[in-house]
Amino acid sequence: MHGYAKDKDAYLTRLRRIEGQVRGLQRMVAEDEYCIDVLTQVSAVTRALQSVALGLLEDHLGHCVAQAIDEGGPEAEEKVKEASAAIARLVRS
Amino acid sequence: MHGYAKDKDAYLTRLRRIEGQVRGLQRMVAEDEYCIDVLTQVSAVTRALQSVALGLLEDHLGHCVAQAIDEGGPEAEEKVKEASAAIARLVRS
Amino acid sequence: MHGYAKDKDAYLTRLRRIEGQVRGLQRMVAEDEYCIDVLTQVSAVTRALQSVALGLLEDHLGHCVAQAIDEGGPEAEEKVKEASAAIARLVRS
Amino acid sequence: MHGYAKDKDAYLTRLRRIEGQVRGLQRMVAEDEYCIDVLTQVSAVTRALQSVALGLLEDHLGHCVAQAIDEGGPEAEEKVKEASAAIARLVRS
Numbered sequence: 001m002h003g004y005a006k007d008k009d010a011y012l013t014r015l016r017r018i019e020g021q022v023r024g025l026q027r028m029v030a031e032d033e034y035c036i037d038v039l040t041q042v043s044a045v046t047r048a049l050q051s052v053a054l055g056l057l058e059d060h061l062g063h064c065v066a067q068a069i070d071e072g073g074p075e076a077e078e079k080v081k082e083a084s085a086a087i088a089r090l091v092r093s
Numbered sequence: 094m095h096g097y098a099k100d101k102d103a104y105l106t107r108l109r110r111i112e113g114q115v116r117g118l119q120r121m122v123a124e125d126e127y128c129i130d131v132l133t134q135v136s137a138v139t140r141a142l143q144s145v146a147l148g149l150l151e152d153h154l155g156h157c158v159a160q161a162i163d164e165g166g167p168e169a170e171e172k173v174k175e176a177s178a179a180i181a182r183l184v185r186s
Numbered sequence: 187m188h189g190y191a192k193d194k195d196a197y198l199t200r201l202r203r204i205e206g207q208v209r210g211l212q213r214m215v216a217e218d219e220y221c222i223d224v225l226t227q228v229s230a231v232t233r234a235l236q237s238v239a240l241g242l243l244e245d246h247l248g249h250c251v252a253q254a255i256d257e258g259g260p261e262a263e264e265k266v267k268e269a270s271a272a273i274a275r276l277v278r279s
Numbered sequence: 280m281h282g283y284a285k286d287k288d289a290y291l292t293r294l295r296r297i298e299g300q301v302r303g304l305q306r307m308v309a310e311d312e313y314c315i316d317v318l319t320q321v322s323a324v325t326r327a328l329q330s331v332a333l334g335l336l337e338d339h340l341g342h343c344v345a346q347a348i349d350e351g352g353p354e355a356e357e358k359v360k361e362a363s364a365a366i367a368r369l370v371r372s
Contacts, residue, residue: 058363084337
């Protein structure tokens with residue numbers, strides 16, 4: 001079971017909302033809305049995705065990484081490395 | 094007519110693909126996929142959104158802002174200010 | 187003359203302050219300050235650099251790009267392309 | 280002792296290099312270099328700072344957070360929360 005399991009429904013609700021926002025972007029473009037208004041909405045969707053990612057990361061650190069550390073051994077270091085690489089991708093995206 | 098009008102179909106195709114990717118994220122969470130794999134996909138969706146935004150911005154600068162500059166007067170400065178605020182939101186999202 | 191020329195002193199003051207903040211980071215590390223406090227300061231320096239970049243960009247759009255658009259011809263499109271590439275680097279850094 | 284202690288000299292060397300790059304930015308502005316070239320250098324300094332932050336974060340997760348998890352108790356959860364907040368600041372800067 002993964003760290004986010006306990007918040008699964010909340011994540012699914014947020015992702016469905018983001019899906020709706022992306023459909024909203026399609027409508028704005030289809031209806032020739034002003035570029036800046038479309039850009040403002042793109043920034044809002046990006047921030048919503050980011051906050052889903054930050055939640056997943058906190059759950060992962062507090063559950064999967066913590067569990068590996070608790071059990072000790074080489075897996076602990078691998079989990080930290082893996083999480084750090086995911087953080088780097090997030091920071092650079 | 095806005096700067097992105099000439100690429101409208103391409104933007105709609107990209108946004109539909111992003112919509113599909115967000116649905117894919119829902120499936121990953123619903124099927125309890127590993128946190129890091131979900132995070133990797135979130136970064137991919139964020140980057141796809143970012144590149145849509147950068148395209149819209151270039152079209153806007155080259156069309157709406159350029160037109161205002163061509164026509165001269167206070168609107169030119171307003172358009173530059175407005176575009177710069179949109180860039181700031183993008184950089185900080 | 188470039189767009190930022192009129193604000194040159196202000197930019198130099200801000201960059202000297204950022205230089206001081208980076209020296210402050212060195213002191214924190216040399217004096218074994220807590221990791222999270224060092225990280226908080228790194229985020230502050232990154233935001234300060236970002237706001238210098240956003241200012242330079244607005245000046246550039248309002249001066250160098252506007253001038254090229256005013257004069258018309260192929261240089262206008264090149265300037266827009268060049269500015270858009272700089273915005274992309276900023277968004278992705 | 281903090282996670283980054285073992286790499287302290289390397290971090291100090293990198294931060295001194297970043298300090299030099301910021302002084303380089305001052306020289307570029309003082310000598311009226313082209314805006315886009317200054318912006319390119321700002322992006323380079325931002326990325327260098329980011330990679331210092333990502334290194335500090337990995338060290339912190341692998342040492343301070345891991346230690347708190349090992350020892351168990353409420354401090355473990357606090358450390359995860361604290362690290363997650365630092366990651367959020369980094370993602371949003």
